[in-house]
Amino acid sequence: MGADGTSLFTPEQLAFCQALPKIELHAHLNGSIRPSTMEELSQQLDGAPISLPELQRLIRQTTMIGFHFLPLPSASPTLLLAASRTLGECFKLFDVIHRITTTHEAIQRITREVLEDMAADNVVYAELRTTPKARPEQGMTKESYLDAVFRGIADYYASSRRAADIQVRLLLSIDRRQSAEEAMDTARLAVQLKDEGVAGLDLSGNPSVGQWGTWRPALDYARQHGLKVTVHAGEVWNPEETAAILAWRPDRIGHMCCLDETLEKQLLDSYIPLELCLSSNVCTESVPSYAAHHFSAFHATGHPVVLCTDDTGVFATSLSREYALAAAAFGLSNEQLTQLALAAADYTFLEPGEQRALRERMEAAVEVERIDNSSSPFCLFCSKDSCS
Numbered sequence: 263m264g265a266d267g268t269s270l271f272t273p274e275q276l277a278f279c280q281a282l283p284k285i286e287l288h289a290h291l292n293g294s295i296r297p298s299t300m301e302e303l304s305q306q307l308d309g310a311p312i313s314l315p316e317l318q319r320l321i322r323q324t325t326m327i328g329f330h331f332l333p334l335p336s337a338s339p340t341l342l343l344a345a346s347r348t349l350g351e352c353f354k355l356f357d358v359i360h361r362i363t364t365t366h367e368a369i370q371r372i373t374r375e376v377l378e379d380m381a382a383d384n385v386v387y388a389e390l391r392t393t394p395k396a397r398p399e400q401g402m403t404k405e406s407y408l409d410a411v412f413r414g415i416a417d418y419y420a421s422s423r424r425a426a427d428i429q430v431r432l433l434l435s436i437d438r439r440q441s442a443e444e445a446m447d448t449a450r451l452a453v454q455l456k457d458e459g460v461a462g463l464d465l466s467g468n469p470s471v472g473q474w475g476t477w478r479p480a481l482d483y484a485r486q487h488g489l490k491v492t493v494h495a496g497e498v499w500n501p502e503e504t505a506a507i508l509a510w511r512p513d514r515i516g517h518m519c520c521l522d523e524t525l526e527k528q529l530l531d532s533y534i535p536l537e538l539c540l541s542s543n544v545c546t547e548s549v550p551s552y553a554a555h556h557f558s559a560f561h562a563t564g565h566p567v568v569l570c571t572d573d574t575g576v577f578a579t580s581l582s583r584e585y586a587l588a589a590a591a592f593g594l595s596n597e598q599l600t601q602l603a604l605a606a607a608d609y610t611f612l613e614p615g616e617q618r619a620l621r622e623r624m625e626a627a628v629e630v631e632r633i634d635n636s637s638s639p640f641c642l643f644c645s646k647d648s649c650s
């Protein structure tokens with residue numbers, strides 16, 4: 263494999279996946295920061311709570327994670343993680359990112375840029391998640407943090423010619439470091455903002471921290487008030503917690519890398535849709551390789567699965583790249599990739615009528631691609647030499 267990972271799939275596979283209309287259901291806002299923006303924001307830190315030398319020291323400290331700005335053939339310099347790191351080291355990197363994204367302006371900008379990047383990658387619907395943060399020293403409350411996110415979304419729609427192409431909902435994240443009270447604050451905020459585009463709640467953060475029982479009342483509250491809930495589970499080996507989360511029956515679950523036979527059977531019986539992030543899980547060593555990723559087994563049984571990115575900035579990926587990785591690692595045909603992308607509409611936190619409309623919009627886009635490619639001797643959409 264090349265250092266940029268591109269040799270994991272063919273250019274044709276990537277081109278097909280880029281042309282496919284896609285749905286992103288598991289993307290963390292700050293983890294999706296453009297590396298170039300991260301670099302730029304870190305230059306502007308003088309006078310802010312963290313100075314540039316301090317940031318550089320922090321980055322050096324996290325060199326086990328490694329910052330490598332590698333020129334990719336068709337992209338701007340991209341941040342890649344070094345060959346070996348752990349999930350714990352990854353969370354040190356999030357702390358660094360959070361220390362350079364402390365202002366409302368930074369949050370607004372990152373939100374706009376993330377949507378621009380998604381639209382350019384042919385993402386037609388996204389549920390973007392973020393942890394609302396109160397930073398009194400910046401005059402930032404959880405509410406004003408979210409206002410900045412909403413302004414970023416508005417900026418995107420105001421500036422983009424492709425605005426109609428991407429529909430966005432927000433999920434508010436509870437960080438596992440947070441107390442029951444903090445979690446409940448976030449749940450209340452999510453309920454208040456239900457009509458403003460907040461579709462649900464997420465539980466995320468370092469999986470080695472905290473206890474499931476701490477945040478459960480907040481998740482119960484959100485559910486009782488009509489919000490959907492997705493939970494990170496099984497990112498590390500913690501069978502008691504994973505069983506308790508499965509018994510609670512979230513509307514979707516992220517990761518589920520570490521399962522024994524009993525948990526796997528419970529998950530299959532539950533039919534709860536899985537948000538799967540190949541690069542993230544391989545990079546953080548939650549799974550040993552792409553080929554060994556549990557996507558393959560769950561997809562083969564017909565269990566609902568959706569490919570997602572997790573943190574495009576941290577793992578130097580895009581949704582098209584994740585689809586191409588899956589195509590190459592699991593031998594998926596173009597038709598299987600198309601069905602995978604379309605099926606994700608059913609797992610969104612939209613109302614059933616909105617889900618149907620989204621799927622129809624995607625099917626129409628796929629049809630246009632089929633027609634556009636029908637004169638080509640090699641059909642992009644059925645992997646045959648020609649299609650009838």
Ligand SMILES: CNc1ncnc2c1ncn2[C@@H]1O[C@H](COP(=O)(O)O)[C@@H](O)[C@H]1O
Binds near residue numbers: 293356437468
């Ligand atoms: C790698 N796998 C992962 N597992 C668990 N939580 C993750 C994560 N990747 C990201 N986050 C969560 O998202 C935050 C960054 O975005 P926001 O500041 O909320 O926008 C991280 O601090 C962590 O809490």
